[in-house]
Amino acid sequence: MSDVLVDVKNLKQYFPVKTGFFKTLPLKAVDDVSFSIAPGETLGLVGESGCGKTTVGRSILHLYKPTGGEVFFEGEKVTADNIQMMRRKMQMVFQDPYSSLDPRMTVEDIIGEPLDVHKLCSSRSERRERILYLMETVGLNAEHARRYAHEFSGGQRQRIGIARALAAEPKFIVCDEPVSALDVSIQAQVINMFEDLQEKLGIAYLFIAHDLLVVHHISRRIAVMYLGKIVEMAEADEINAHPQHPYTVSLLSAVPIPDPDIARSRKRILLEGDVPSPLKMPSGCAFRTRCRYATEKCAESCPSLTDRGNGHFVACFNQ
Amino acid sequence: MAINMHEYLLDVQDLHTSFFTDSGEVQAVNGVSFHLDPGEILGIVGESGSGKSVTAYSIMRILADTGRIVGGKILYKGDDLASYSEKQMQRFRGKCCSIIFQDPMTSLNPVFTIGSQMREAVVLHTEKRGEEATARVIELLELVGINEPKKRIKQYPFELSGGMRQRVMIAMALACEPDILIADEPTTALDVTIQAQILELIQELQKKLGMAVILVTHDLGVIANMCDNVVVMYGGRICERGTAREIFYHPRHEYTKGLLRSIPNVNNMKTKLVPISGTPINMLCMPKGCAFCTRCDAAMKICLTEVPEELEINEEHRAACWMNVKEAFEEGGDSE
Ligand SMILES: Nc1ncnc2c1ncn2[C@@H]1O[C@H](COP(=O)(O)OP(=O)(O)OP(=O)(O)O)[C@@H](O)[C@H]1O
Ligand SMILES: Nc1ncnc2c1ncn2[C@@H]1O[C@H](COP(=O)(O)OP(=O)(O)OP(=O)(O)O)[C@@H](O)[C@H]1O
Ligand SMILES: [Mg+2]
Ligand SMILES: [Mg+2]
Numbered sequence: 001m002s003d004v005l006v007d008v009k010n011l012k013q014y015f016p017v018k019t020g021f022f023k024t025l026p027l028k029a030v031d032d033v034s035f036s037i038a039p040g041e042t043l044g045l046v047g048e049s050g051c052g053k054t055t056v057g058r059s060i061l062h063l064y065k066p067t068g069g070e071v072f073f074e075g076e077k078v079t080a081d082n083i084q085m086m087r088r089k090m091q092m093v094f095q096d097p098y099s100s101l102d103p104r105m106t107v108e109d110i111i112g113e114p115l116d117v118h119k120l121c122s123s124r125s126e127r128r129e130r131i132l133y134l135m136e137t138v139g140l141n142a143e144h145a146r147r148y149a150h151e152f153s154g155g156q157r158q159r160i161g162i163a164r165a166l167a168a169e170p171k172f173i174v175c176d177e178p179v180s181a182l183d184v185s186i187q188a189q190v191i192n193m194f195e196d197l198q199e200k201l202g203i204a205y206l207f208i209a210h211d212l213l214v215v216h217h218i219s220r221r222i223a224v225m226y227l228g229k230i231v232e233m234a235e236a237d238e239i240n241a242h243p244q245h246p247y248t249v250s251l252l253s254a255v256p257i258p259d260p261d262i263a264r265s266r267k268r269i270l271l272e273g274d275v276p277s278p279l280k281m282p283s284g285c286a287f288r289t290r291c292r293y294a295t296e297k298c299a300e301s302c303p304s305l306t307d308r309g310n311g312h313f314v315a316c317f318n319q
Numbered sequence: 320m321a322i323n324m325h326e327y328l329l330d331v332q333d334l335h336t337s338f339f340t341d342s343g344e345v346q347a348v349n350g351v352s353f354h355l356d357p358g359e360i361l362g363i364v365g366e367s368g369s370g371k372s373v374t375a376y377s378i379m380r381i382l383a384d385t386g387r388i389v390g391g392k393i394l395y396k397g398d399d400l401a402s403y404s405e406k407q408m409q410r411f412r413g414k415c416c417s418i419i420f421q422d423p424m425t426s427l428n429p430v431f432t433i434g435s436q437m438r439e440a441v442v443l444h445t446e447k448r449g450e451e452a453t454a455r456v457i458e459l460l461e462l463v464g465i466n467e468p469k470k471r472i473k474q475y476p477f478e479l480s481g482g483m484r485q486r487v488m489i490a491m492a493l494a495c496e497p498d499i500l501i502a503d504e505p506t507t508a509l510d511v512t513i514q515a516q517i518l519e520l521i522q523e524l525q526k527k528l529g530m531a532v533i534l535v536t537h538d539l540g541v542i543a544n545m546c547d548n549v550v551v552m553y554g555g556r557i558c559e560r561g562t563a564r565e566i567f568y569h570p571r572h573e574y575t576k577g578l579l580r581s582i583p584n585v586n587n588m589k590t591k592l593v594p595i596s597g598t599p600i601n602m603l604c605m606p607k608g609c610a611f612c613t614r615c616d617a618a619m620k621i622c623l624t625e626v627p628e629e630l631e632i633n634e635e636h637r638a639a640c641w642m643n644v645k646e647a648f649e650e651g652g653d654s655e
Contacts, residue, residue, distance in 0.1 A: 049481055049510040153599070154367070180507075183367040183537050188581040188594035195591070210510045213540075217583040217592070236588065254515035256540025258582050260563040263544040268515050273466075274480065 005074060005204050006037040006060065006090075006172055012068035013052070013059045017279060027278050029055040031228040032069070034305075039171065040202040044219030044236065046212060046251065048275055051225045053208045054095065057174035060206070061090055073172070088118050091165035092174040093158075096181065100161060103150035107160055110149060111135065114167040134163040138193060155186035159193075166197070174206045179214060191218055212255045216240055221311075224248045227278060227286040230305055234312035244314040246291050247271075285316070293318040326397050327354035328531055329378070329416075329499060335390035336370075336377045345602045347373040349555035350391070355499065360525060360532045362542040362563070364578070365552030366599060371535045374552075375501045379418055380408050413444030417492035419485075421504040426488060427476040433487055434472025437494070444495040459490040463520060482513030489520065496528055503535045518545055539582055543567060551575050554600050554610025557629070561636035571638035573615045609641065617642055 011033045014026035030052045037043045045053050059066045062083040071078045073086055091114075094100035101110055111131050114120075121127035132142045138159040149157060158178060165173050175194070179187040191214065197203055209215050215222060216236050223233040224247065232245040243249045253269040271290045276282055284302050288294040297317050305315040336348040348370040355361055363371050376382050378393055380400070393400045395415060403411060420426045428436060437456045441447055447455050453472075460468035463486040476484055485505065492500060502521065506514040518541065525532050534545055542549055542563065549566045551559040551574065559572040570576045577595035584590060597614035606612050612622040622641050629639045630647065 047510075048512055184539065184578060185366070185581045185595040186599075188592035192592055192594065212511060213583045213585065217588050251512060254511040256511070256514070256518075256538060256544045257585060258539040258543050258567070258579075259585070260543045260567050262585075263540070268519070270515060270519065271512060274483070 003038045004036045004072075005039040005041075006206075007072040008036065008056075008060060008069070009034050009072070010069035011056065011059055011066055011071065013055050013064055014067040019279065025279050026067075028228050028281065029278065030059060033225075033228075033230055034069075035223055035230065035233065037172070037204050037206060040198060040204055041221070042198065042205040042207050042219045044215035044222040045206060045208045045225065046210070046215055046222060047225035048251075049210075050275065050278070052228045053225060054176055056225075057092060057176050057206060057208060061087065061092055061174060063092075088114075088168040089170050090172045090174075091168065091170040093161050093165050093176065093178045095177040101149040101157055103148060106146050106148055107135070107140070107152075108145040110160055111163045111167055114164060118168050120168060130167070134166055137166065137197070138163045139189070155182050155190065158182060158190055162190075162193070166201075169201070170203065172204045172206075174208070176208045177210065178207075180210055187214065194218065212252065213258075224251065227275065227281065229286065229302075229315065230313075231287065231315045232313065233305070235310070238310065238312055242312075244308065244312070244319045245287075245316050246293055246319065247287050327394070328357050328359075328396060329355040330394040330397075331374075331378065331391070332394070333391040334374065334377060334388065334393065336373050336382065336386060337389050338383065338386045340385060343603055346605070347386070347555055347602065348377060349605075351552070351555075351557055352391075353550055353557065353560065355531050355533065357498065357531055358525065358529050359548065360522075360534060360546050362546030362549045363533065363535045363552060364537060364539065364542055364549065366554075366574075366578075367537065368599060368602065369552040370555040371552055372503055375418060375503055375533065375535060378501065379412055379416065381412075381418075413440070413497070414495050415497055416499040416501065417494075417497040418501040418503060419488050419492050419505050421507055427484060429476055431475075432472060433474055433476065433479070437472070437487070437491055440491045440494045455494070459493060460487070462493065462524070463487075463490045464516070465490075480513075481509055482516065485509060485513075485517055486520070489517070489524075493524065493528075497530065499531045499533065500525075501533045501535070504537070505534070506541065507536070507538070514541075521545070539567075539578065551578070554605060555602070556610060556626075556639070558611065558640070559636075559638040560629075561632070561638075565633075565636040569632075569636070571632050571636065571643055572611075572640045573617055573642070574611045575638075577614075609639075619645070 011030055013030040014028050016024045017027045019025050033056060047053055058064050060071050062078060073090060078086055108131055111134055112127060115127055115130060121130060131145060135142050135145060140159050149160060179190050182190060207215060207218055219236045222236050222239050223230050226247050232248045243252050250269040250271050257263050273290050276289055282289050284299040288298040303315045303317045305313045308314055332352050334348050334351045338345040338347055351374055365371050377388050434456060438452050441452045441455050456472060457468045460471060465471055465483060465486055506517050521532060524530060536542060546563050549563050550557050553574045559575045566575060570579060580593040583592060595614055600610055608624045609622045609627050612618045619641060627639045627641045629637045630643045631637050
């Protein structure tokens, strides 16, 4: 058994976008992304809105057919043919707890669906027992099994989504902004739950979030994306202490620190201008239009992600 | 009371707002008082459902049909808003006080261009018409840092990014330079870089226009960055208030302490997070005493039966917790 559970190689996801009557342009939502995740590991994925985080998660699970590249799970290549089987072991918790659960289904049916799809229970009583066990695991009151999703608060709905993802005993879960909609205290509960489940069941996570403090807390390593590409990747503590890529530096400087004295003495490095349209990408390095170190070289070719030692990868000519 | 007492820009006194629903009266805001000076940034934090938005909506008088202000007073420059006619209120809403809502997508109309929606706001709240109104729209878009505003006014909301849409909302709220800007979770839906831009913008405008800001958010980082004074709400009441430094460094209410413990510690990421135990309160069956008593580790007998009054900790800090009363009493006892 190797120490790689999920291996993503040169993943590309282009969407055709109509720009005129007959013209279609490829929107490069994910462009040549590679990384791997070990069993029981958490990889954090951060970056500006629209940079392709959700798309990476969805492409790994073949919710979109990737335009290019390969994904290996436990050494086996994920294809359209075997994805149904694989999906038992690879699950996703979706960004929005309000719209991702069908409000007309009971909690029992929502959590039971993957059990039925993968035929994991031989009898009705076994199915019921498993559902109650799952509800208990995520801290939901088993008495509420017959209630409808819309009767729960945001934090509780998020737990329902997680119980559902856990139903088929996956080894890997893509968590797409699982705590963004929650209040800080409930956020802490849900994060603790993710960590406990990881300890107990050895699940690996791809953890996508806006809140960099939360990502730092839960992740062993963090990957930073900008316009469809990973620009930096390293151990969580390392990237926070020694960010290299100018985009990562500005991203970290923008994190609001919950401490008035630190917050007031700190200088935010605000980026000039807006993110370029993914349909009209600049030549060379996509970040150069907002980068204060950019040189001619940056316009000519795109820097590749290279190891700077200790597993710290950076894609920049200047840093 | 002295006649020449300090007149606040906005003075909310013992506000009570309820919703009358099929399952009974929901006392969403239950005796909230605070005031605001010109140019001040006041932060309101608190648990989801604690009445932050309802407080803001009560000031603007934009409550849902089932909601009603059932007690208290809201004074604007000394005028009681309850005495305002709906017409005067409409003037108040644009000229004196504006609100930015959490979700910029639902508050902009998808079928009209940015320009036409902004013009409507300008025409509604100012004397400007025609060319002059359009010029004002462009000026406002420039003010909030949108480049090429002449092009942007022809675009529809879906053609702009989340951060740009939120800036358009702010530009609209600023159409007639209000004295007070209420921002209800203005950056929750945005990523940190755009969030920083928007917050910087609000700060800059507050300085440039001398505007007061009420900033509602559950992000303690945002509060620490932006606010002079902070109000912490729990269960429809204010449980603690003070300067940002007092609240962050010397919290004196168990809910505030719990809230601060729940955030990841910047200096030690490996320690486990500490959420507040217990379940959020149910507004339909509130505890008789302190709203937080069922979740409070330090709860005493009195907490279950009596609502704690706010006690002054120092000039810059007040908290409504029986523990403080007990401590003050014991200290007093020792010295005598
Ligand atoms: N189904 C689709 N068809 C066309 N374009 C798409 C589709 N899904 C995503 N995109 C585009 O791909 C890019 C990346 O989107 P994605 O949702 O992955 O971003 P994200 O990083 O998850 O952003 P956020 O932080 O806002 O959730 C965006 O430009 C988006 O508009
Ligand atoms: N239209 C309504 N009908 C009945 N109850 C309502 C209505 N609007 C709000 N409430 C209740 O009033 C209470 C306060 O709600 P409010 O929206 O002010 O919370 P909040 O502090 O802004 O929370 P959040 O952080 O989640 O936005 C909640 O318990 C809510 O359920
Ligand atoms: Mg996303
Ligand atoms: Mg609210």
